Amino acid sequence: MEGGKSDAVASAASRRHVGGELVSATTADARSARIELLRRHSSGTIEWRFRQPKLALFWFRDGVRRFQLNVDDRPFAAKVSATSGLCFFPSHVEIDGEFVVDDYCDYTVVLFEPGLLADRGIPLPQRPVVGFGHATMTGSLRELSRQAGQPDSLFRLYLEGWAMQSLAQLSRITGRVAPRTSAMPGGLPAPSLHRVEEFVRLNLGKSITIDDLAYVAGFSRRHFTRSFKQSVGLSPLRYVQSLRIEESKRLLAMSPRSITAIATGCGFSHLQHFSTSFRQVTGMSPSTFRREAELGGRYDVPPVSQADRGDKAL
Incomplete structure (x- = not known):
């Protein structure tokens, strides 16, 4: 005390x-x-x-x-x-x-x-x-x-x-940065995964590329991309998007900021990109999600989509 x-x-x-x-x-x-x-x-x-x-x-x-x-x-x-x-x-x-x-x-x-x-x-x-x-x-x-x-x-x-x-x-x-799959041959070691997660969470509002993540992890782009997906089950940039959606859900439920400001702050290039990505993950629009949260609805819905739609910067 x-x-x-x-x-x-x-x-x-x-x-x-x-x-x-x-x-x-x-x-x-x-x-x-x-x-x-x-x-x-x-x-x-x-x-x-x-x-x-x-x-x-x-x-x-x-x-x-x-x-x-x-x-x-x-x-x-x-x-x-x-x-x-x-x-x-x-x-x-x-x-x-x-x-x-x-x-x-x-x-x-x-x-x-x-x-x-x-x-x-x-x-x-x-x-x-x-x-x-x-x-x-x-x-x-x-x-x-x-x-x-x-x-x-x-x-x-x-x-x-x-x-x-x-x-x-x-x-x-x-x-969680050392899931079971990380022990498989070719998987990333836990310290590298931890550095990647910390980097992503600190830079959600910025453009993040695979080259950025590979540098943080300490591996070549090719080795990092293959090993990261083997360890985590998602491509690197799909993982980045999952954390952006997770943070946007928290802000929609708990912050008075506008949906546009939340989209920009979580690293989405424009509102339509955010709305489409958010609906793919949660099954509802950001505005509907916010209304349900305000009414006391559940907002801890699954944070990631299994679809892997490519590796351009998110």
Whole structure:
């Protein structure tokens, strides 16, 4: 738990030092997880040192602009946005660095109890993931945070169920760049796939070519194209489009931006291109999708189409 102007919890197994002034803190516990809703005040930067025996998921909701971190001596730097506001750290990872923030920043922390979860046979994610986006997880964190602010008698049960589902999602996220097919002869190694995914997510609004992706992966265009499809099951540019559609669904459901602005921001060359691609994947137009989302309809529909329509830049 955080408190005071400079917070520290130190022991052989844990360390937690956060700069700035803690303005408010709301916490709630269940057997498998603990949630903390935190608001801090700072002059512009917050120093951070962190080590926990628990698994930790951070959602930087508002007021955090960018960060520079060393995670087990590996440097990470990223701008924080609606599509990159999540960080996950396995148990006993050493983290230090700083955040650039507004005068006030709000964030949610969920700490998972690894022992209880392992005893239940739940696979625990082992790889840190820094500055990533996941529409389904962000939406569930928003609802969890809302309920934690005014918990009722069933909240602990809700938190338990949420913890199980979220760890399954985190296991997929931390392992999804190394699917089973990547172990087949000719498949790309997991680090290359991870670099490609991070590059695509950071550049969704720009033109992305196969040459760009091959360079990031560290292979020739020909080898990359063949190996990527063997590993992922999609051509490289069809994969790029699937992530663009995934992000556009999140924005249509959660952002007041116009459909044209969303199309451009997700890297589609014009509105008709976006509408056609979106309908092929979801079976509905962007405007229909937005209306259903506003009415409380399901927007987590399958994000990719199996059709492979060529390899021009998307």
